[in-house]
Amino acid sequence: MTVTHGPLAQEQDQHFLSLAADLSRQGMENGSGGPFGCVIVMDGKVVGRGWNQVTSTNDPTAHAEVVAIRDACRTLGRFDLRGATLYASCEPCPMCLASSLWARVDRIVFANTRDEAASIGFDDALLYEQVALPAEARIIPCEHRPSQAALAVFEAWKMKADRIPY
Numbered sequence: 001m002t003v004t005h006g007p008l009a010q011e012q013d014q015h016f017l018s019l020a021a022d023l024s025r026q027g028m029e030n031g032s033g034g035p036f037g038c039v040i041v042m043d044g045k046v047v048g049r050g051w052n053q054v055t056s057t058n059d060p061t062a063h064a065e066v067v068a069i070r071d072a073c074r075t076l077g078r079f080d081l082r083g084a085t086l087y088a089s090c091e092p093c094p095m096c097l098a099s100s101l102w103a104r105v106d107r108i109v110f111a112n113t114r115d116e117a118a119s120i121g122f123d124d125a126l127l128y129e130q131v132a133l134p135a136e137a138r139i140i141p142c143e144h145r146p147s148q149a150a151l152a153v154f155e156a157w158k159m160k161a162d163r164i165p166y
């Protein structure tokens, strides 16, 4: 059982945050990418690790949290991380927050804040603003073009007997 209250839980949180910070430092020093690390913990055990790999893998989505979620899901053999806590060396950006919501982690604990990230050149305030705007008001034009072909696939999904909901 995961302890989520009291001094023991706080000690546990600090321990796992320090592991996330270690990964952030290693990744930075190895030239993997930005200074961000993440561990995912289930039942007191680390089941996923990640560090930012954007610049070394030419993958703009390779944020520490996304890498750690993929690692945890591979390790556990499932796409659902209910029961897990995500420890991030920095407050998750909107993509990583959304990824955590898709993964259905129980809890997120972070160390550095988004303001502290902004102060070293990683400002995601624009992303938070963009998500909240209506599609047509975003800086990337998002245009709705209804398509029979696209809609037909949705109908087929609804009827698909062996679909796996998530």
Ligand SMILES: [Zn+2]
Pocket (backbone or CB within 6 Å): 063, 064, 065, 092, 093, 094, 095, 096, 097
């Ligand atoms: Zn992110």
